[in-house]
Amino acid sequence: MDILVPVGMLIGFGSLLMAFLLEGGHLTSLVGVSPFLIVFGGTIGATLIGLGLEEVRSLPGLLKAVLANKKYDLMETIERLAEYAVIARREGFPGLEKQLEDTTEPFLRTALQLVVDGTDPEYTRAILEQYIYTTSERHAKGVKIFEAAGGYAPTMGIIGTVMGLIHVLSNISTPDKLGPSIALAFVATLYGVSTANLIWLPIAAKLKAKSDKERIYQELVVEGVLAIQAGKSPTALRTALLAFLSPGKQQQMQRQPVKEAQMGEV
Template sequence: MDITTLLGIALGLAALVGGFLLDDGHISGLLVYTAAIIVFGGTFGAVIVSFPKSQLKQIPKALGLAFRESKADPNGCIAELVDMAVVARREGVLALEERVQQHPNPFLRDGLQMVVDGTDPELLRSMLEVEIEAKEKIYAGYAKLFESAGGYAPTMGIIGTVMGLIHVLSNISDPESLAGAIAVAFTATLYGVASANIVYLPIASKIKARGEELIAEMDMILEGILSLQAGENPKLIEKKLKSFLQVEARADGGKDADDDGEKT
């Protein structure tokens, strides 16, 4: 479980509710079930209409991508590819067959299996690039589901508010309850805007970020497999693959990794 996703959502909600309560608000004023039905029911309905059934079935996987720890392990992949390159130079690529078949990373496993099978380098590159593009589309589709919800929710909130005001104005004979009824009506707008900006859109952004991590790892693995197939020096392969980590290294501390993989 990725605690940062849950922590971010909890912190956002706590800030909104806490600020409201500190301003002498009452928690009961935020709990309006009719507004929740309109906003959340309307949002989910709009999303269901917007996407085919096959894509809606991917929602659990999309949530898994956002709420689980990242499976990307570029440093581990580099170490394994370099080790395999050493074995391939000494004993030939066929010596990797048993090890390849047991590898848990399906992309790396399939790519190396094609190397062992003697696949042409250009065909190998083409096939792996097609697989990377397919993954990119899948992750983009995951994010689009929640981006869509984030777009519909505020509109549903406005619709809920308008419906509430219609109800209020149709019973204007009781002026004393008018202010409270208007406040309740605007709760729908709050639900719509808050859910979009604290839940749906942040989850979409998290899915995009996770997808980019995994795609970057696949790009790195692709170069490593092709370098191994070409019989390049393992040290050069290691240096080439670690260049994929330079952006991350700068983001972490403004320092690049040297040839030995240590921060300088």
């Protein structure tokens, strides 16, 4: 589980509530059923209007992806690809077929299978890049769903406030109730703005960040597999793929011994 998601929300909402209490506020004044219905119901309803049935069905999976803690270890992947290059140079592409059984990551397995099958390099690149494109497009749709919700929520909050003020002005004959009624009216704006900036938009940002990490991993695999197909040495492959790492990790890998040397030059 990605612990930063609940921790971040807890810190965000907790800070708002703590600041409110420090100013002498009371939590009960922030509770309102009507503002809640207007903001959450209105936001969800408006978001659903712009979605197709397939996108609606994908929502549980998107929420699961937000909380999932799937990691892409680029350094480990580079080392694995370098090992595959050693095997390919010693035993040929059929030697990689044994590695398929131990490869659980779907994209890497697909890429290796194309190599084992002797697929033309240009066609291999085309197939894998199509995988990357369709995956990125699918992820982008998920991001847009929560970005849309983040755009609707503040507007729904304003609508709730306007509705509350209409109710206040229609009962202006009872001035002793004006203060609490006006305060309740502005609770809707608070709900709208806070949920947009602490729930919907952060979820969209999280999905985009995870999509970017997966895309970088997939692009690394593509370049590594094509290098193996081209018969590049493990050292050359390893050096070329260092570009996908941050400067700090590049230096870390450069200090590590090349496994090709340990296994014997081929």
